Amino acid sequence: MKQGHHQTHDSIPAIATVKTKRWEIEGVAIIDVKLSTNQRAWAQSKPGQFAMLYGFGVGEIPISFSTLPSAEGRVSFTIRRTGAVSAALTRIKCGGVIGMRGPFGNGWPIEQLAGRDVVIIAGGLGVAPLRPVIDYLAFGRSDANRATLFYGAREPAAILYTKDIERWRNAGVDVHTTVDTASHDWRGNVGVVTSLLSGVPLDSENTVALICGPEIMMRYAAEALKDAGVSDEDVWLSLERNMKCAIGFCGHCQFGPAFICKDGPAFAYDQIRSNLFVREL
Amino acid sequence: MKSIEDLIRNHPFLQDLDKTSIALMAGCAKNVAFDQDTYIIHEGQSADQFFLIRNGAVALESYAPGRDPVVFCTLKSCDFLGVSWLAPPYRWQYDARALEPVRAIGFDADCLRKKCDANTAMGYALMKRFVPSLMQRLQAARLQMMDIYGAPPTIGSAQDRAR
Incomplete structure (x- = not known):
């Protein structure tokens, strides 16, 4: 069957x-x-x-x-x-x-968000896989305590979903954006996405974090959350590695013992942290 | 009304600094304010101050002739502004502009350097606060330099959209 x-x-x-x-x-x-x-x-x-x-x-x-x-x-x-x-x-x-x-794939751990503060960290196009979960948090079908989105993009013109960002803000999501570089007339934040974390107090014991973006950005973001006291099993990253068949047959997306296509793409940081620092993988 | 010592003591950058050091620093400090879009420091000028931002936002900018200035970092309340006062030749390396009305504690750099030389415990305590922030800013600069969100797309251009 x-x-x-x-x-x-x-x-x-x-x-x-x-x-x-x-x-x-x-x-x-x-x-x-x-x-x-x-x-x-x-x-x-x-x-x-x-x-x-x-x-x-x-x-x-x-x-x-x-x-x-x-x-x-x-x-x-x-x-x-x-x-x-x-x-x-x-x-x-x-x-x-x-x-x-x-x-x-497994998707984000939606069942773990009830009663928790949800921190979402997105970089560049990484906000796309997070969009459904932000919608889920913003429009009332979730039992999460509060939702905060930290979103970093290359430049102001590269910020995706500007209309959605307004909808999310209006629905109570605490949205913080930043860009890597900007021209003189930009009034928003400039700096890496992790720099936004210091401006928002975290209840580290009750926080679940969902991160998606370039892998190096996710690594820095996960480490910043670790430094802030969030436990590794509450930090989830969505990985992307050369997926071809998507059903765990071809092996192209193997990451240590896991196949990203069928065991992921979302992994808790404690499952993958050591492998993220292995350059050969 | 809070004294300058209170303001220094309550600034997150100097959290847990000992009373003696706070009193010494207060002797070099004053309250300062900048209107929106005024320049607080200019590249090439003498780095004779440093600032602890209390309210507002500051853009750090670089410029090249023939190009628009580029904002490479923004600072908010709780941040410090100015590193060049710490090491010779004590010249600012970039411009800083108030993005919104800014209130800050301004320190006379020469006064503070002399006190750090005379009171090495205070100097060390200050360095322990500057170095982690500088490391973070260096890491951030490295990530920004790597352009991790990719090169500017040459596709999806107006030409493509017209197809």
Whole structure:
């Protein structure tokens, strides 16, 4: 049965039609697609999970959900155009079709957020896999105590989801943004995302942190939280390493004893800290 | 109204500093305020002060001829402004501009250096506060230099969007 499951859901792409596409910032597009089949199965997806998106005739890449699939099969992805497949996916016009396999991965530990202070640290495009969980925290379906988002981007023009940030703020999420560099007329923060942490008091014993961004940024952020007294098992990082099959067969995303595609992509810091400092992995 | 000693004692950067050192530092200190968009220090000028920011935000800027100034760091309340007063040639290495109205404690650098020389315990206590912050700022500068969020995309340009 399990093998059959793989053949129908995990190995063979579902067809999805692009309904809308817009450039969120320079080089980063948000596509909204509608699945033709299996909408009910996709609607069980969790924040932090991902799909393998297939550009027909070009190839396949893993992309996290930036909104979760609805019961009607609508789902959106935020794609940075960096290689051949992402270029093909972002070139598709409305009405075009893509392939979708998934949902894959474990997702964020939503069940651990109840009653806790949730600290979300995002860097660059890393805010995309966090978007569904921020929506979840912002719009009342969560029992978390309070939610704080620290978001770092390269420059002011590279800040994603500016409208969502306002919605999140209005819904009570404490949002702090910073950029690595800015021109003279920028009135916001400039500095690395971890510099924002010092300005906000943390209840370290009751904090759960979710981090996504470039791996070096996640390492620094996790260490900063460790220094602030947050325990490693309460700090979760979403890793990304060369995922190809997404079902733990090909081994391309092996990270020490784990396969990021099926054991992750979200890992507690205590599970992976030592391996993050191994350059050869 | 709080005395300058109270303000120094309550500033997070000098948390737990001993009474003697606070009194010595107070002798070199005064309250200062800067309007929004005024420059607090200028690159190349004598680094004859340092500041503990109490309220407001400060942008640290560098500029090159023919280019717009670049903000590479912002400081908030609880931060200190100014490192160049600590080591010769005591010249500012960048500009600092008040992003919003700023209130700070300003210290006469020459006065403070002399007191640090005369009272090495106070000098050491100050260094123990400066060095971790400087390490953090160096680490941050290293990460910023690595440009971890990637090179500017040459794709998704207006040309692509027109397709």
